[in-house]
Amino acid sequence: MPVNAPSPSTRPPAAVFSAALGALALAACSFGTAAPPSCVTDSDCSSGTICFVDGCADPTRELAVEVTGSSLTGIFPQDFEVKELGASQDFFLPGPITIGGSFQLERTAGVDPTQRDIYDSEVLVRATGESVLLPGVTRSYQSRFAKTDRGTFSMGVGQGRYSVTALPTDPGVPPMTFTNVLAGLDAGGALNFAFASDQGVVKLSGRLLRKRLAGPPPTDLVVTQAEMELQAFDPATGEPLSQRGATSSGHAGATGDFILVMSPLARSLPVIEVVATPRSLDALVPTRRFALRPPFAANVTLELGDFGEVIPEVRGVVLGVEGEPLAGASVLFEGRVGGEGVFRSRLVETGPDGAFTVDLLPSDGTFTMTVFPAPGARSGVTQTQARVTSAPGAPPALTPQRLRCRERLLVRGTVLLADQSPAAMIRVRAVETSKSPTRPLPLEDVEVLTDSAGVYELRLDPGSWSLEFLPTGDLPQTSRLVTVSTIAASDGGTLDRQQLAPIVLPRGRRVTGVVTSNVANRGPTPLSNAQVRFFRVTRIENKPASVLLGTGVTNGIGVYTVILPTREAPRAQE
Numbered sequence: 116m117p118v119n120a121p122s123p124s125t126r127p128p129a130a131v132f133s134a135a136l137g138a139l140a141l142a143a144c145s146f147g148t149a150a151p152p153s154c155v156t157d158s159d160c161s162s163g164t165i166c167f168v169d170g171c172a173d174p175t176r177e178l179a180v181e182v183t184g185s186s187l188t189g190i191f192p193q194d195f196e197v198k199e200l201g202a203s204q205d206f207f208l209p210g211p212i213t214i215g216g217s218f219q220l221e222r223t224a225g226v227d228p229t230q231r232d233i234y235d236s237e238v239l240v241r242a243t244g245e246s247v248l249l250p251g252v253t254r255s256y257q258s259r260f261a262k263t264d265r266g267t268f269s270m271g272v273g274q275g276r277y278s279v280t281a282l283p284t285d286p287g288v289p290p291m292t293f294t295n296v297l298a299g300l301d302a303g304g305a306l307n308f309a310f311a312s313d314q315g316v317v318k319l320s321g322r323l324l325r326k327r328l329a330g331p332p333p334t335d336l337v338v339t340q341a342e343m344e345l346q347a348f349d350p351a352t353g354e355p356l357s358q359r360g361a362t363s364s365g366h367a368g369a370t371g372d373f374i375l376v377m378s379p380l381a382r383s384l385p386v387i388e389v390v391a392t393p394r395s396l397d398a399l400v401p402t403r404r405f406a407l408r409p410p411f412a413a414n415v416t417l418e419l420g421d422f423g424e425v426i427p428e429v430r431g432v433v434l435g436v437e438g439e440p441l442a443g444a445s446v447l448f449e450g451r452v453g454g455e456g457v458f459r460s461r462l463v464e465t466g467p468d469g470a471f472t473v474d475l476l477p478s479d480g481t482f483t484m485t486v487f488p489a490p491g492a493r494s495g496v497t498q499t500q501a502r503v504t505s506a507p508g509a510p511p512a513l514t515p516q517r518l519r520c521r522e523r524l525l526v527r528g529t530v531l532l533a534d535q536s537p538a539a540m541i542r543v544r545a546v547e548t549s550k551s552p553t554r555p556l557p558l559e560d561v562e563v564l565t566d567s568a569g570v571y572e573l574r575l576d577p578g579s580w581s582l583e584f585l586p587t588g589d590l591p592q593t594s595r596l597v598t599v600s601t602i603a604a605s606d607g608g609t610l611d612r613q614q615l616a617p618i619v620l621p622r623g624r625r626v627t628g629v630v631t632s633n634v635a636n637r638g639p640t641p642l643s644n645a646q647v648r649f650f651r652v653t654r655i656e657n658k659p660a661s662v663l664l665g666t667g668v669t670n671g672i673g674v675y676t677v678i679l680p681t682r683e684a685p686r687a688q689e
Contacts, residue, residue, distance in 0.1 A: 156619040157533075157682060165621050165682045168581070168594045168662050169653045174621075174680045175200040179248045179652045179661070182206050183273070185644035188634050191256070192273035193300075194248040197649075200626065200679070206647070207639060208632040212298050214242060214279060215269035216306035218260075220288075224314040233266035234310055237284040240270055242296070244277030249650055250659030272298050278354075281308040286358040289316055289378040294352075317381040319347070319407075321415030322371040323362045323391055325422070326454070337371045338364040338419065341398035343391055345417075347377050350388040350406070356381050365394075382409055391417060399425045399474055401456025420454010423477035426505045431513045433469045433486050435494045436522040440469030443489055444520075448475055448501065449555055450482035459555070475503055475511075483553075486520055490559040495523035495576045498553065523574040524599050528615035530569045530584055533622050537569030541620075542585040548596065549579045575599045582615075589623045591665055591680040596655070624681035629673045641673025649679055 154160055160171035167174075178197040184190030189211045197204065218234040221227065239259045246252040254277075258270040280292040291308045323343055328334040342365030347356040362373040381387050386408050393400045401422050407415070435441040448460040463473045475482070484501040488494040497520040505511040526545075530538040545561045558576060565571045573582075576599070583594045597615060630647065631639040646668055650661040667677035 155616040168596055169655050179650050181648045183646045189271050191271055194274050204628040206630050210633050211271045213269045214272050214298055218266045219309045221312040235263050235266050237261045239282045242272055242277040242279045244275045246275045249661040251661050274299050286360055287376050289357050290355050292354045311379050315379050317377040319375040319411055323417045324371045325419050337369045339369050341365050341400040342394040344394050345375055345391050348388045397461045401452050401458040403456035419456055422452040422454045426475050426511045428472050429475050429503050429511045429513050430472050432517045433465045434519040442467045445487040446471050447485045448482040451479045452476045453479050491561045491574050494520035497521050525612040526573040526575050529617045530565050531617055531619045539567045541565040543571045544583040545573050546581045548581050590620050591623045591678045621680035623678040626679055627676045630669050643671045645669045647675045
């Protein structure tokens, strides 16, 4: 395969991905296996190394680059390994990376490649995965094929390893999934999806009810207030065994009847999971999971249980840290209700007086009430256990009716230039790195600018954060990991602020290069508006990780420039 004579330290994706899958995984994890020393500034590091988020390291080694063509080229991310950084790094993209294959339908109840028909009805193909060279860099693509050419398909993806699921629009045809699919210029074969025949599928039929009352005669209480859907999953892998199937629900005269058409795999699993969910996020009906074991009964009754009647217009008030009304905060309730289902309210916002109104179901105990103030505000994300009661002729009562938010921690630090002078007007962005398992939604990023003295102040909730320092001009970006937590004070209280060690921005090194492609089948052609991202591939907290060092975009002749960190001192004027 022709390439555009890359510099010796750059290996094109065709070479990288020609090895076996196991070798690729080993290569991806081979970066930075030794535990680096801890550091705060470059002065803590030995000659030739600088302080990265993971410790001291040589800024010219163990790098990887992601190159993405513009939306018009159809070239999704392709990855390059850079063993040693040069002043010029050129990249050649031979062409788009695709996942392709065919859609077929079994004629018999079994699996027989000689007894299949072409399947040319509509199919949605979804690929989710991760780069092989860049740990933690996720990639997701999907394409809908309304009409195929004799059952064949092809879709563009970025370089990586994927789980690929084909979901026919027809609910009577179960989905099919391939795992560990390696997508590269020289990797992977055809994905031939052979959907099960009508004789081979597993059909689960029955009724989804709110509750069945014992007779005589038995009475079925049907869900009429919301349209419900069912879907079957393999609980061990999370892979879908069926399409989303509608039930007779959400209207007067509904019966709750359903037929769920599942993959033949459902017969061989020790247990499957059927999830009942309301079609609308605003529905006042819980979600419930049912564990079923084969062989399945001819008619299955699934009961959501007695989750109670809607309690409308539950009112509460959110206060700030000083007891003032907190406007513009989002409030969410989540918890178990009668019948063992889980209910999540819609997200509501507080008004100027800090008040909110929300419709709830009776809780089976208490709800977890979570308040999300605006990013960077003094008031922080606050959770409490809340209970709602309702009596005839009286408005519903929420306990606590007024919730005072705790204060976010003040994180303060200074950004300096290499000569120890203040770095003013530097953008500092805090990104949450690990979501709390008890918090229903992730935290938003927080951004501030340093002042004339290089000082920045961030209001952050407790947790793990990455602080990204994003200068302009000839200075490279850098980052640090911090854990934000309350600190015990000597008087027995807590300190609500953290002073971080000064950050000294590393000197910048200008790296340029040309990105070319064969996308037009005219040989190496400059690729304009392509994005070039340089990463340091290492281990953080003993896990493979990728740290972004710099980004460049090619101009009209395919040339990019990126500023990367260096330990080199500036050259004296001649």
